[in-house]
Amino acid sequence: MPELPEVETIANGLHKRVAGERIESVWVGNKPEPLKSSAAEIARTLEGARVDGVRRVGKHIVFDLQQGNRNGRGQTVSQWIVHLGMTGRMLVAAPDTEIPKHTHLIARLASGRELRFVDPRRFGRLEVRHSGFNGPGAEPLTISAEDFAHLFRKRAAPIKALLLNQSLLHGVGNIYADESLFRAGVRPRRRANTLTRTELARLHVAVREVLKEAIAAGGSSVSDYVDADGEEGLFQLQHRAYGREGQPCLVCKTKIKKIVVAGRGTHYCPRCQK
């Protein structure tokens, strides 16, 4: 479900709510799919740790943890890394509230509240690490125009497939790939190595603008996305391509087309995008 803007919104909300909290105990469910580290290692790493902060890296939520006594030596730093997949949620809840179906982890906090990971489709992943995590690819919000162009210049795959490839650029998913290509005026099926310098430059700007505007709007709520406070995002109201098949292009009135690229539903304007 969530792409960079949604994960950023969620991570910021979680940071506000749980930074500085200590995790007292952890319950891990028995479904193996969400666990990239063993249940025992996750529990061992989280229990007793203090949450220094919560941030986003690519589409991952990173909880920076510190174990051990507050000021003494012997402190170790770890990270709890959460990927929400398509349907994952990370909720901060009062302990007496109903535990939703498909809850796979509960971290009980010193304040009495609980951090709950809920994921019906189990495409999400939970992992702990003991060394720095930088994500699989480059950060779209900070990459230079030159480095951005380098990622794509020599590749033969459709540009949309490469925008979705997290080991190149991490954070862009299906919605923001379509929205970025629309703004850049580039067709999703164009082979990346046929894009001109100008088109790559436009795409670089488009990706950053789309992501920044979406973050400002709190992300896109297409079906059920809500942030850490249970608020829906508003960026779906500003989509120009995604989900608009058959509707008139907002620029030229041509009907938006829907095709499949890289196995994903793909929306574009046949007139504005070349």
Added chain:
DNA sequence: ATACCGACCTGTCAGC
């Protein structure tokens, strides 16, 4: 090395 495609899961919705 690179690119495509099915598999992984559950929920929802359209169509019959």
Added chain:
DNA sequence: TGCTGACAGGTCGGTA
């Protein structure tokens, strides 16, 4: 009402 199939914001592994 209830069934079936398609589809969904993501990624991985096998195959060509």
